Amino acid sequence: MATKNIAGIPVEVNEEGYMSDPSQWSREIAVELAKEENIELTEKHFEILEFIRKEYESGVQLTIRKVGKSGIVDIKGLYELFPGGPLKKSSKIAGIPKPASCV
């Protein structure tokens, strides 16, 4: 656990850079976190970030398929918005924990 200054705000993050407290999240923080992943956020990105934050809060297990059925983007579109690991990257930028795949 470490504290990191993001967009001028001290934010708790874990060793992989995922935020420990999703309630600290803001759009400004998202923009900064996205820059670290070389992603420039558009409104479409934010729609997805809001969607996965909402799903996370209601305790739903997130999957790429689920986001692909959200009506915001299809799976291919999701890969284009968050290249190379869309669920992990979008979760990180959305300030929620790394998605655990449980099998």
Place this chain on the structure above:
Amino acid sequence: MKKILILGGGTGGTIMANKLRKTLERDEWDITLVDQDKTHYYQPGFLFIPFGIYTKYDVMKPKSDFFPAGINTIYSHIVRIDGESNKVLLEGGKVLPYDFLIIATGTQIQPEETPGLKEELWYKEIFDFYTIEGSIALREFFKTWQGGRLVVSIAELPFKCPVAPLEFAFLADAYFHEIGMRDKVDITFVTPLPGAFTKPRATKMLGQLLEEKNINVISEFYIERVDNKSKKIISYDQQEVPFDVLTIVPVNMGSDMIGRSGLGDDLNFVPTDKYTLRSEKFENVFVLGDASNIPTSKAGSVVHFAADVLYENLMSAIEGRPLLAKFDGHSNCYIETGFGKGSIIDFNYETEPLPGTFPLPGIGPFGLLQNTKMNHYGKVLFRWIYWHILLRGKELPIESEMSMAGKKL
């Protein structure tokens, strides 16, 4: 007469029928079980059929052999569950009312979910090994195959028996060694996961085994479609893996009936309280095993352990007491690694698979996260245990709650 209705006569439904008929008074409780199929398949055995180790006769028995006396059995398609009015509608218009419902309709493969999968190469050069038909078709194919690129891939998470595709790759390695053509076969394991398995220590151990056996691993590959012409699988981010034969775990989904009943999530799995095993929607509906969305393996061992908890909680619900039994997500999997050896993992919601001994601390005889001959004998013996003890709801000397004794942190 009060009524308990069980949907599905697989591992879970059969265990519950046996447990409940033993304790519930016959003149008070009517137990009915519905299934669309008369054959019980020992599904862990499908894996051995492509390599000629088992035949179909080793994995098939009539379901009715395992149902207790004193229950009603109906072989029929289920149209839907009407949870608001406590009724289940069957094909042909028959209506079954219930006081308590147990959903144990499992998970099925849905190759149609992946474009190109179930097209001209299906059961010619593309196979599943999760059905009796797929396993037998693959057995026939391997008999005359001259070698090439064998791709083992996973389409989507979650899927039934998370170690099965790994076991398939290990057994393929051993099989082609034994028939003297391993040098002609290139084996590639393609997974949407970041590594061989989900949890760190098991991933490390299994990843090392894959490497030792010269099996290539392509991770974080999320398959979009299969190109039958060029014989490639293609991911959403446009990576391509060519194959000569593709053996795949297709998308797994709960029963269509769950979807029709409005009880499922996007994969038709039923949202279920992961501790009490009760449906999140209806107080008199419980969900056992693969049909639920609880975050643990979809596997027979989980069903077996969960059945103890579901039984306790159903009894409490019947008597109007709070549901105090809590499922811990306990899962226990044998992993065949080929050449007469095997490994075993034991874990739950909170604890990842750890090394150690099982079930007796310090003694074993099984070695957790180790590759031993004894573990393989355990798997071989298990088929007998499954038919004779487990399905009949009898006690096994393994607690349903996972134990830390014998595990090394």
